[in-house]
Amino acid sequence: DTEVTQTPKHLVMGMTNKKSLKCEQHMGHRAMYWYKQKAKKPPELMFVYSYEKLSINESVPSRFSPECPNSSLLNLHLHALQPEDSALYLCASSQGIKLNTGELFFGEGSRLTVL
Amino acid sequence: GQQLNQSPQSMFIQEGEDVSMNCTSSSIFNTWLWYKQDPGEGPVLLIALYKAGELTSNGRLTAQFGITRKDSFLNISASIPSDVGIYFCAGLQPTGAGSYQLTFGKGTKLSVIP
Numbered sequence: 001d002t003e004v005t006q007t008p009k010h011l012v013m014g015m016t017n018k019k020s021l022k023c024e025q026h027m028g029h030r031a032m033y034w035y036k037q038k039a040k041k042p043p044e045l046m047f048v049y050s051y052e053k054l055s056i057n058e059s060v061p062s063r064f065s066p067e068c069p070n071s072s073l074l075n076l077h078l079h080a081l082q083p084e085d086s087a088l089y090l091c092a093s094s095q096g097i098k099l100n101t102g103e104l105f106f107g108e109g110s111r112l113t114v115l
Numbered sequence: 116g117q118q119l120n121q122s123p124q125s126m127f128i129q130e131g132e133d134v135s136m137n138c139t140s141s142s143i144f145n146t147w148l149w150y151k152q153d154p155g156e157g158p159v160l161l162i163a164l165y166k167a168g169e170l171t172s173n174g175r176l177t178a179q180f181g182i183t184r185k186d187s188f189l190n191i192s193a194s195i196p197s198d199v200g201i202y203f204c205a206g207l208q209p210t211g212a213g214s215y216q217l218t219f220g221k222g223t224k225l226s227v228i229p
Contacts, residue, residue: 042219
């Protein structure tokens with residue numbers, strides 16, 4: 001089973017709204033990632049959690065706030081977004097270095113539109 | 116920073132033809148991955164390569180990890196309409212903090228003409 005589940009699949013929000021994207025995996029992976037992808041571009045890394053601790057923040061604006069409640073869940077809280085933040089947001093997970101493989105498995109993504 | 120050069124950017128081929136795409140890097144990677152992405156969906160892992168010189172197949176897909184660890188190619192044989200999508204190469208490196216860093220190529224958009 002290599003499934004990463006993301007909800008919602010589509011989200012439309014205004015610039016003053018607060019919303020959250022959710023990600024879940026039950027593969028026992030200990031690293032989880034948020035990526036942002038614009039049309040016709042490769043995914044760009046936003047955040048990395050390793051063993052439930054934030055290990056990488058790629059200088060993402062504070063209007064994006066990640067949270068890792070436990071090893072299976074990853075959230076991305078959204079507040080006061082801009083129209084240019086509209087994109088496909090991808091969650092991914094990987095096994096972590098102890099198992100000596102690091103392939104990232106991606107969810108289907110959450111398509112965010114900011115009006 | 117590290118960059119992957121992926122080519123071609125796009126391809127239009129006839130159903131049944133073979134396809135080849137490749138990636139080169141200015142840096143060495145320990146692992147090389149190939150993903151396929153359909154519109155509006157997340158990337159799906161097709162093949163993972165772990166050793167320099169390794170040749171790996173997955174059905175009609177064949178990929179090789181270059182001996183210098185700086186390049187890889189992906190071949191698709193006897194293409195079918197469902198092969199349509201964007202193919203990304205990605206180099207994988209451990210971050211040293213229990214996670215991994217992916218460096219993506221810019222993608223190859225494949226169109227298959229029935």
